[in-house]
Structure formats: structure tokens, C-alpha cells
Amino acid sequence: MNTKLSVAIVAQDEEDRLPRCLESLFFADEVLVVDSGSQDDTVDIAGSFGCNVLFQPWLGYARQKQYAVDHCQNDWVLILDADERVPKETADEIKKILGEPSYVAYSFLRKSFFHDRWIRCCGWWPNRVLRLVDRRQGRFNDHLVHESWIADGDVKELDIVLEHYSFRNYADLIHKMQIYSTLAAEEMLQDGRRAGWWTPFSHGLWMFVRSYFLELGISEGFDGFMISMMNAQGSFMKYAKLRELEIRNLKLET
Structure with missing residues (x-):
């Protein structure tokens, strides 16, 4: 065939x-x-x-x-x-x-x-x-x-x-991180997820530890460090944007 x-x-x-x-x-x-x-x-x-x-x-x-x-x-x-x-x-x-x-x-x-x-x-x-x-x-x-x-x-x-x-470069990595974190926050809000004021920090910190140490970003030199930092920033921004959306919706309801 x-x-x-x-x-x-x-x-x-x-x-x-x-x-x-x-x-x-x-x-x-x-x-x-x-x-x-x-x-x-x-x-x-x-x-x-x-x-x-x-x-x-x-x-x-x-x-x-x-x-x-x-x-x-x-x-x-x-x-x-x-x-x-x-x-x-x-x-x-x-x-x-x-x-x-x-x-x-x-x-x-x-x-x-x-x-x-x-x-x-x-x-x-x-x-x-x-x-x-x-x-x-x-x-x-x-x-x-x-x-x-x-x-x-x-x-x-x-x-x-x-x-x-x-x-393409670090700027492109940051740009896409911003896009994906915005979409992820919107999707989490639709799914009923919530974020406290501490959530962005705790998730961002854990993401860096996981990416840089547990997933061996430390072995890839400066690129490994930067990718781990962007992973952490992406996680931080995802939950920060979720918190922002929650606050906005609360204001609209009052």
C-alpha cells in the first residue's frame, strides 16, 4: 500500500x-x-x-x-x-x-x-x-x-x-515566554485555578531549582543557566498573571 x-x-x-x-x-x-x-x-x-x-x-x-x-x-x-x-x-x-x-x-x-x-x-x-x-x-x-x-x-x-x-536568541526566548505565560494564565483561570500572592515566587523558585539542578542545567554552562532562569521567570509570570486576572475579575464583579 x-x-x-x-x-x-x-x-x-x-x-x-x-x-x-x-x-x-x-x-x-x-x-x-x-x-x-x-x-x-x-x-x-x-x-x-x-x-x-x-x-x-x-x-x-x-x-x-x-x-x-x-x-x-x-x-x-x-x-x-x-x-x-x-x-x-x-x-x-x-x-x-x-x-x-x-x-x-x-x-x-x-x-x-x-x-x-x-x-x-x-x-x-x-x-x-x-x-x-x-x-x-x-x-x-x-x-x-x-x-x-x-x-x-x-x-x-x-x-x-x-x-x-x-x-533564535535570549530575546526570542523571553518574548515567547511572555506569550506562553499569558495564555497559560488565561487557561488556568478558565479551569478554576487560583494563585495567592506567594504563588508566583514559590513556583518560580521551584522551577529554577528543578531546571538548573535536578534537570542539570548547571551542566550546560551559561546557556543552561539562562534557560533555567527563563523557565523560572515563565513559571513566575504565569502565576503572577493568573493573580492579576483574578484581581481584575473581582473588581469587575464589585
Whole structure:
């Protein structure tokens, strides 16, 4: 059986990282890039690689990716971010799997890089992500952040890897931390979570201890220290923003 494969990518202003991703997708039958309003050359770059390109204003992480999956030509879809890359060994294994799929979805190990170094600490490794799916048998959840695919059947965990080049520099790391902490706070509020005045400090402190010492950030030099600090700051800000939202809502109710 020759099962065709689509790759679904959501992107915005990724001209510096998208080429590395697209160059690794030689094995796909279709690559669909859903752009949410790039101001750089992202769309032109996608077109130059022969990708199908759609424009969709940003719907949120889960809904945007679901939109991309729904608009692919094929039922088997590899879901990628523009800052990810598929090594040739992984591509070869995907082709073998699609010869006769035995599961409704497959997960991969993901190697994250920072300053072009593989970061093995701070909770970045091992990191498992579910990316190869039969779209007829699953869907994305509705989480605001840390969206994931919910498969309607058995999932196979593979020991092959995807490469992840998520943060360009420390400024990018801080910028994304602010975005994710805001979304996480909103989601926690919706789930009925609450934060005391001490909660941001206690969670931030624990996150640094866990990331830097228990998850061996200390072994990765300055990058390990900075990643641990950003993990701690992200946790601190998540609960600080949750507290802020609680106070705002109380004022609106009075």
C-alpha cells in the first residue's frame, strides 16, 4: 500500500527558519503552509519550494493547526512547526511506516537546539511529541497553550527524532515566554485555578531549582543557566498573571 503524506506547517514571519524545514521534506507528497499574516518573505519562500500556501488569520495554536490539517490533500499528515526539521533517517522511517501503517498516530523524540547546540538539560530532553497522524482518527484539543493531538486509537512511540530550533536568541526566548505565560494564565483561570500572592515566587523558585539542578542545567554552562532562569521567570509570570486576572475579575464583579 502506497499511503500518501501531507505535511502541515503553520507559520508567520519565519523567513530565517522555514528554508531549513522545507529542505528536509523531500519525501512528502504535499507540503501545506498556512500563513497567518507574515510581513517578511515567508510566503515567497514557501512558494519557491513548491508548497501549497493558504492564508488564515491567527485562530490560536490548536485551532490554527487543526485548520492546516483539515486543508491537507491527504489523510496522513505530518504536523510540523516552521522551526523544526526532519533528519533523513527519520524521513526514511516515516516512509517505511506509511507502507503499511499499524497505528492511528506516531510520536517522535524531539531534540531542541539553542545557539546551534543540542540542549540535553532543563527538561528539553527527552521531549516526546505526537506528529504523524491519520486525521480521520483524531483531532487537536482546545488548549490555549501546549496544544496536542488527541488520537482515537493506539499511538506508537518511535525512537527516531525531529530537530527543533525554537529560539533564535535570549530575546526570542523571553518574548515567547511572555506569550506562553499569558495564555497559560488565561487557561488556568478558565479551569478554576487560583494563585495567592506567594504563588508566583514559590513556583518560580521551584522551577529554577528543578531546571538548573535536578534537570542539570548547571551542566550546560551559561546557556543552561539562562534557560533555567527563563523557565523560572515563565513559571513566575504565569502565576503572577493568573493573580492579576483574578484581581481584575473581582473588581469587575464589585
